[in-house]
Amino acid sequence: MNTHDLKKGLWLGVLGVTIFALTLPMTRLAVGTSDAPLMSGMFIAFGRAVVAGVLSGLLLWWSKAPLPPRDAWGPLVLVALGVVFGFPLFTSVAMRHVEAVHASVMVGVLPLATAVVGAFLNRQRPSTGFWICALAGTALVVAFALLRSGHSGLALQTADVLLLIAMACAAVGYGHGARLSQRMRAEHVICWALLISLPINLPLAAWQFPTETLPTSAWVAFAYVSVFSMWLGFFAWYKGLALGGTVRVSQVQLLQPFLSMLFAVPLLGEHLDAVTVGFGVAVIATVFIGRRMPVHTALKGPAA
Structure with missing residues (x-):
């Protein structure tokens, strides 16, 4: 991998992460709270995939995209299970x-x-130095989030379990999507994953469609997670992973919680302070150092 591809991959990764950073605040804006619920979580999950799936079908038709190779359908299903459903x-x-x-x-x-x-x-x-940087960055993010959560410890509640499962789903979807993007156009990878999921998502979204009147802010938030989080963000993200390597580029995701905080200031009324800035600078340092650590590739072909 040459330096140009690595730098381009990292910048595309930053673009994708910036788009994804608004996902949680926007989702919170759309679903509301336990005391003031708005859209159901199931409608947002299925509905945003329907919107992105329709856009995907139009893009694939307009660009006259070829069918994926036969051996790509299995990984595409895993991408769909990870980032379209899970x-x-x-x-x-x-x-x-x-x-x-x-x-x-x-x-x-x-x-x-x-x-x-x-x-x-x-x-x-990856070298030992790379893993040290990755673990250090992860520890900084977790420490910051715990510090800002206002709790004395991390209670593993039902919502925590759901979020942990979500992270595992995303990691699998990202990994397989990045591999496919090395031999398919990055935008076609997520488009095909969304399109093959459409027959399932469409009736489920219709079943969960809200019948009550909702504020405009909830629909704007839903539109964002449908068009940007579920669709356009993956164009940059998968291309970045393919160019710069999944192992290296994945570390720019360490910036996502801090960007989410920054976006949450106007959206959710949270405040940005010196502690946030300090942790953000420290995390950026781990990403900067980690990208310079060697990552060795085995001589054998990729794992099946």
Whole structure:
């Protein structure tokens, strides 16, 4: 991998993460709270996939995209299970019961999980220095989120379990999507995953469609997670993972909780302080140092 591809991959990764950083605040805005519920988590999960699936079908038709190779259909199903069904469903249901700050505890483990999946799928052997940086960055994010959560400890409630499952789903979807993006156009990977999921998502979204009048803010939030979080963000993210390598580029996700905090200030009324800035600078440092650590690739082909 040349330096140009790595830098381009990292910048595309940052773009994707910036788009994804609004997902949790926007989801919280759409689902409301336990005391003032709005859209159901199931409708957001299935509905956003329907909107993105329709857009995907139009893009594939307009670009005259070829059918994926026969051996790509299995990984595409895994991508769909991970990022079209698993992550949206579990996070949407959980976000009604936890604040965005609390949810960032779980998001903080996603870069490490993605790196592990990527290393396994691509038979890569990151150096000890790389893993130290990844673990240090993860620890900083978790420590910050716990500090801001206002709790003395991390109680493993039902919402926490759902968020942990969501992170595992995302890591699997990211890993397989990145591999497919090495031989398919990145935007086609997520488009095909959404399109093959459409026959399932469409009736489920119709079943969960809200019948009550909802505020405009909830529909705007739903539109964002449908078009950006579920669709456009993956164009940059999968391309970045393919160019820069899943193991390396996955670490820019460490910035996501801090970006979510920054976006949550105007959306959810949270405050940005010196502690947040300090932790953010420290996490950026781990990403900067980690990208310079060697990542070795085995001579054998990728894992099946």
